[in-house]
Amino acid sequence: MDERIAKYQDKMEKTLANLDSEFGTIRAGRANPHVLDRITVDYYGAPTPLQQVANISVPEARMIQIQPWEASMVKVIEKAINMSDLGINPTNDGKVIRLVFPELTEERRKELVKDVKKKGEAAKVAVRNIRRDANDMLKKLGKGDVSEDEISELEDKVQKMTDKYIKKVDEAVEVKSKEILTV
Structure with a gap:
């Protein structure tokens, strides 16, 4: 060349x-953790990528599980997801946030x-x-x-x-x- x-x-x-x-970042019916790549959370006053404050896993084909390293981050992460354009309502049990992707x-x-x-x-x-x-x-x-x-x-x-x-x-x-x- x-x-x-x-x-x-x-x-x-x-x-x-x-x-x-x-x-x-385009979801295609299956849970893909990359849809969260553009989501940032307020971590001690600094916008921080979600991947840097939590473990993200895909336990089922249409579910993403987010486990924050600090329990205090659960509400902050949930708020950031709600404010994003994902169109999915997160559920949490106080320790883990779950995103269930509906069938398209x-x-x-x-x-x-x-x-x-x-x-x-x-x-x-x-x-x-x-x-x-x-x-x-x-x-x-x-x-x-x-x-x-x-x-x-x-x-x-x-x-x-x-x-x-x-x-x-x-x-x-x-x-x-x-x-x-x-x-």
Whole structure:
């Protein structure tokens, strides 16, 4: 890989990784502890990720169990979950918080698939913008002492790289959509 276009490949890779992490926060009928990744709690005055103040486990297919390391955190964690956009009411027994995920309705599944496709489309736009930036950089190189043939060859590599990452985005969208639609 030419070092002049390697940084653009890194950017495309980061776009794909970002899409994967976004997909991890979309619940698909099964309990997935990654839906809690964006939840922060007030821990001694500082916003702290939930994973840093509690053990999170999945004892059953549709249940997440959160066991705070300090009993005083139960109410704080429960409040943070209620304020999030999870749409799930936590239950607690004073020591452990449980999130029970209801079975997704067909309508909700279709909404989630639409959301997945929208996020996939945004990732493809980001990849294409990275391609545009790479091609702009190559045009500037063309005004210097780099031959037209070399520029053309690099542009072809950038296009192949773009096609590869667009295909990966499409595959990720397909996998997540199937996961959501599987009852």
